[in-house]
Amino acid sequence: MQKIYIEITNLTEVRSLTGIQRVEKSVALEMYKMIREQLCFVVFKSDSYRFEMLDTDLFIDYLKGDKSAFDKMFSGKFLVYEEMKPGDIFFEVDAVWNGKYKSSVLLPKLKRYGVKIACYVYDIIPITHPSYSHFNTRFNFINYIGAYLQYADILIASAQSTLDEINDLSDKLGIPRVKGYVSWLGSDFKAEKNDGEIPEEVIEAAKNKYILNVGTIEPRKNHDFLLDAFESGLADKGFNLIFAGKIGWNVKELEERIENHPLKDKSFFYFKGLNDASIDYLYKHAFLIAFPSKAEGFGLPIIESLQRGTPVLTSDIPVLREVGGEYCKYFKLNDIASFNTAIDELTNDPKEYKSLLTHIKDFKPFTWKETAERIVDALNTLKPEQRKAKKDVSQMVILTARVEDIKNTLPYIEAYMPFIKKVLLCCPDKVSDEMKAIPVKRITIDTLTDGEILKGRALPEDHGTRNFFLRCLAMGSEKVDDVFIMSDDDYRPLKTITPEVFIDNDSYVAYYCHELNEWKGVVGALSSYDHYIYRTRDFVNKHRYPGFQYSSHMPQIIEKELYQRMIKEHPGIESTGLDEWSSYFNFVQANYQDLIKSKPYICMCWPGMHSDWNMRVKPNEYLFENYYEFLYKDGNIFDGMSQEWNDKTEEENKIKIEKYTKYVDEYFEWKKAYEEYSDAYIKDRLEIPSFAVFEKDGNVEIAAPKILEVKKESIMHIPFMYKGKKDGLKLSLSIEANKIRVANMEPLVLSLNDLAILENKFEVAFAFGPKGTPAGNYTLIVSVDDGNSMTERKVLLKLS
Amino acid sequence: MTDYERDIYSKIYDITEENLKPTGLDMVTYKETLMASLDQEPSFVDLSVINDIPKERSVQALFYILFGRWVINDEEKTYYADSNDSDKDFKIKLLSKIYNSTERMHAKRVIANYVDYSGESNLKVGKFKRNLLKFYANIKAKIPLGVKSKIKNLFLGIKA
Numbered sequence: 001m002q003k004i005y006i007e008i009t010n011l012t013e014v015r016s017l018t019g020i021q022r023v024e025k026s027v028a029l030e031m032y033k034m035i036r037e038q039l040c041f042v043v044f045k046s047d048s049y050r051f052e053m054l055d056t057d058l059f060i061d062y063l064k065g066d067k068s069a070f071d072k073m074f075s076g077k078f079l080v081y082e083e084m085k086p087g088d089i090f091f092e093v094d095a096v097w098n099g100k101y102k103s104s105v106l107l108p109k110l111k112r113y114g115v116k117i118a119c120y121v122y123d124i125i126p127i128t129h130p131s132y133s134h135f136n137t138r139f140n141f142i143n144y145i146g147a148y149l150q151y152a153d154i155l156i157a158s159a160q161s162t163l164d165e166i167n168d169l170s171d172k173l174g175i176p177r178v179k180g181y182v183s184w185l186g187s188d189f190k191a192e193k194n195d196g197e198i199p200e201e202v203i204e205a206a207k208n209k210y211i212l213n214v215g216t217i218e219p220r221k222n223h224d225f226l227l228d229a230f231e232s233g234l235a236d237k238g239f240n241l242i243f244a245g246k247i248g249w250n251v252k253e254l255e256e257r258i259e260n261h262p263l264k265d266k267s268f269f270y271f272k273g274l275n276d277a278s279i280d281y282l283y284k285h286a287f288l289i290a291f292p293s294k295a296e297g298f299g300l301p302i303i304e305s306l307q308r309g310t311p312v313l314t315s316d317i318p319v320l321r322e323v324g325g326e327y328c329k330y331f332k333l334n335d336i337a338s339f340n341t342a343i344d345e346l347t348n349d350p351k352e353y354k355s356l357l358t359h360i361k362d363f364k365p366f367t368w369k370e371t372a373e374r375i376v377d378a379l380n381t382l383k384p385e386q387r388k389a390k391k392d393v394s395q396m397v398i399l400t401a402r403v404e405d406i407k408n409t410l411p412y413i414e415a416y417m418p419f420i421k422k423v424l425l426c427c428p429d430k431v432s433d434e435m436k437a438i439p440v441k442r443i444t445i446d447t448l449t450d451g452e453i454l455k456g457r458a459l460p461e462d463h464g465t466r467n468f469f470l471r472c473l474a475m476g477s478e479k480v481d482d483v484f485i486m487s488d489d490d491y492r493p494l495k496t497i498t499p500e501v502f503i504d505n506d507s508y509v510a511y512y513c514h515e516l517n518e519w520k521g522v523v524g525a526l527s528s529y530d531h532y533i534y535r536t537r538d539f540v541n542k543h544r545y546p547g548f549q550y551s552s553h554m555p556q557i558i559e560k561e562l563y564q565r566m567i568k569e570h571p572g573i574e575s576t577g578l579d580e581w582s583s584y585f586n587f588v589q590a591n592y593q594d595l596i597k598s599k600p601y602i603c604m605c606w607p608g609m610h611s612d613w614n615m616r617v618k619p620n621e622y623l624f625e626n627y628y629e630f631l632y633k634d635g636n637i638f639d640g641m642s643q644e645w646n647d648k649t650e651e652e653n654k655i656k657i658e659k660y661t662k663y664v665d666e667y668f669e670w671k672k673a674y675e676e677y678s679d680a681y682i683k684d685r686l687e688i689p690s691f692a693v694f695e696k697d698g699n700v701e702i703a704a705p706k707i708l709e710v711k712k713e714s715i716m717h718i719p720f721m722y723k724g725k726k727d728g729l730k731l732s733l734s735i736e737a738n739k740i741r742v743a744n745m746e747p748l749v750l751s752l753n754d755l756a757i758l759e760n761k762f763e764v765a766f767a768f769g770p771k772g773t774p775a776g777n778y779t780l781i782v783s784v785d786d787g788n789s790m791t792e793r794k795v796l797l798k799l800s
Numbered sequence: 801m802t803d804y805e806r807d808i809y810s811k812i813y814d815i816t817e818e819n820l821k822p823t824g825l826d827m828v829t830y831k832e833t834l835m836a837s838l839d840q841e842p843s844f845v846d847l848s849v850i851n852d853i854p855k856e857r858s859v860q861a862l863f864y865i866l867f868g869r870w871v872i873n874d875e876e877k878t879y880y881a882d883s884n885d886s887d888k889d890f891k892i893k894l895l896s897k898i899y900n901s902t903e904r905m906h907a908k909r910v911i912a913n914y915v916d917y918s919g920e921s922n923l924k925v926g927k928f929k930r931n932l933l934k935f936y937a938n939i940k941a942k943i944p945l946g947v948k949s950k951i952k953n954l955f956l957g958i959k960a
Contacts, residue, residue, distance in 0.1 A: 049842035104809070104838045108801070127812065130820040135828035136870065138816060142834060146809040173811050541802075686904070688844060688912040696851065696888070703913065723848060759802075 030372030086114025087593030103147035114546035123297025186368030218248035465577035472574035524749030695724025
């Protein structure tokens with residue numbers, strides 16, 4: 001079931017609810033009645049920088065007035081982004097721009113996990129009318145709106161006018177408009193439920209005919225204008241003027257004007273902190289409500305007034321015209337003459353006023369129920385499609401041009417994957433007959449040749465682009481089953497595999513080995529694999545798909561129709577050289593909730609060697625082997641063991657699994673030691689141990705931690721950063737003890753092209769001493785050669 | 801964050817500034833502060849951003865990304881007393897001052913310190929003094945505000 005996480009931090013932190021918090025409260029109560037099971041309210045905890053989940057029922061009790069529920073509603077459970085399911089919704093309804101988390105940091109993170117993002121936008125006044133906002137609000141609002149315009153799946157605005165302004169802003173920025181909906185604010189102001197007496201001075205002020213303004217005293221509400229109008233004629237016409245609202249921001253002069261007004265408490269009255277019963281009384285007895293605002297997100301006092309049958313005279317700006325419709329009178333913004341004319345029309349002609357009162361009776365305000373219904377309807381457009389996994393899988397489809405390699409792999413498939421009855425080999429035409437002639441015992445072999453796939457199209461020359469091209473086109477062939485296992489010619493099962501490895505109830509299982517956004521190739525020597533991972537990274541980021549890396553070098557299950565759908569929705573994708581596994585699985589996850597269950601991969605020999613790349617995911621078991629010939633020679637891990645299927649394979653597989661498990665365990669122990677050192681460094685210095693190479697003002701500089709602690713003989717991937725414009729700097733690390741070199745490495749060339757792809761962050765794989773290196777203190781030397789000179793930085797290195 | 805994404809925020813800042821111009825008011829916050837803060841993780845600060853910020857705007861940006869507070873107007877001016885320093889020297893002195901301050905000891909945010917200090921330790925304070933400062937900061941954090949100001953006034957009274 002799709003979960004909706006609603007952020008409502010402010011609602012739990014403010015004592016008295018006004019404006020946005022009242023909206024949040026009302027919407028939460030109504031949504032709870034409609035979709036209780038889907039909801040999860042979250043609050044941001046700035047001490048731990050995480051979202052804490054509230055107990056939904058207890059939170060609603062608190063909103064309904066049960067103060068005892070407040071402490072109990074904090075569950076102590078925190079939102080873990082990795083555990084949010086793709087397709088779940090993060091719904092922002094709070095005034096988050098002045099909150100503690102940055103939308104620019106949170107939203108991309110949520111997107112990586114396939115979470116849908118929705119936001120209720122009240123207005124964008126800090127952008128359109130920045131003088132009405134504090135500089136801090138302006139600053140934070142830019143971050144907030146910039147993030148939501150880029151990452152939100154939908155925006156729900158309080159008014160069409162607000163949505164129009166948002167779209168205008170997107171157009172000015174040259175970015176696609178976010179899908180927008182409108183849900184007006186509701187109004188269920190219930191005076192009869194409000195306790196408290198009405199102060200005598202309020203009743204006294206309301207005895208004479210008066211014009212009322214309700215709302216916070218702040219610049220955009222234009223109270224100065226009303227005072228000007230009052231002083232230049234309204235008072236002479238026998239009107240009282242009443243302001244009801246707290247003092248807001250940046251109104252010191254206005255506040256003084258109000259307090260020192262010559263007619264204060266005579267015919268001009270100012271009340272703050274009135275209870276609801278008093279506000280209700282003032283609304284009901286007013287001649288009219290004057291609402292001369294220069295900018296609004298909605299204009300709730302208009303609704304509150306019309307609901308009580310009191311006429312409204314409001315400035316003629318788009319949002320107020322939208323909210324007031326035909327039920328209000330309008331005057332030109334900031335135009336006293338226009339304002340006075342409107343007043344005169346109502347006072348000079350009693351029929352006009354009476355007619356307005358009659359007309360207002362037809363006014364039907366939006367209820368909070370309707371507000372919530374519109375919101376839920378909008379959120380429902382993000383409901384992922386439901387689909388169940390097809391369970392009938394008996395075919396394996398393998399892309400191969402190497403007869404000998406597939407010949408060596410097929411016996412393993414025959415032995416260990418009994419549910420596979422047929423193998424379709426996608427191969428060049430010239431080897432098709434040889435492929436078909438491979439001796440097999442049980443399975444049937446068929447081929448799908450390049451000629452059949454391409455049907456006259458040219459094959460891309462680049463290897464990285466070619467495979468994806470062929471796989472995409474092969475999806476159009478009738479020889480490919482609806483559901484099949486996609487594989488390469490060197491992925492070998494190690495044990496008996498059942499369909500349950502690939503299908504879990506109604507979901508397909510997809511095995512990930514890394515994250516696309518975290519992958520680091522070797523700078524200066526990026527391989528075609530690295531490039532295709534980066535292209536896929538850019539593809540998923542562009543389309544806001546999740547970002548797991550599924551090229552785990554093991555067979556994986558594919559549903560043909562879904563692959564075809566991906567191709568259809570991204571015309572030309574076949575020529576873009578993507579990772580055929582990651583593009584597909586992330587696309588499916590983004591579109592179908594629960595259809596894919598992502599699990600850590602279960603394949604050994606990926607990586608083949610510790611130094612190949614930085615493992616982030618540790619397999620829990622090994623059911624497949626990514627076969628590398630070199631691992632069986634030259635003293636490497638499987639040296640001396642059989643490379644082909646024979647009667648010892650079963651036994652040897654157990655030994656291989658044991659050896660590789662130890663190999664990986666060792667790597668993760670090194671990583672753990674590094675993390676412990678890093679945690680201690682952070683605790684001691686409030687700093688992360690960081691390495692960087694800078695080029696500044698023509699000079700090369702190196703930043704490094706004061707001390708580095710790693711396990712001796714370990715191979716670590718040390719994170720580095722580069723900032724500069726010099727291309728081709730050569731970076732190397734070496735270890736010395738008593739001026740004797742103990743270890744070094746081939747210099748890495750810092751190519752600006754590669755660094756741009758890596759976003760200036762890379763890793764250096766370094767072996768901290770050969771076998772037999774004693775523990776102790778050494779000197780790590782980081783050196784950079786710019787072709788003219790060498791810059792060095794020495795770091796105390798402790799090998800344990 | 802890609803340059804394209806960063807550019808969106810930059811443009812919104814420009815649009816806001818343009819809308820503010822007719823009122824004669826100042827944005828107060830620099831664009832450099834905004835851009836430096838955009839992808840700062842909540843639990844740590846990437847200090848390398850300081851390298852790209854011009855000296856005259858670096859104080860505001862640095863305090864905001866490190867401590868989440870505004871240093872503007874008079875407080876900001878006090879840091880520019882040595883305005884003849886080069887960009888690099890100014891920033892090194894500024895960072896040294898901040899690193900040795902009690903505010904830094906209080907700061908929860910960890911720094912990814914990609915800034916070169918020409919081989920010198922970033923924290924120019926010995927371990928004993930650093931721990932003393934940490935201890936002092938912890939005590940100070942526990943004293944209620946009202947009491948703090950009374951102590952301060954008492955101290956000032958004695959000094960006077």
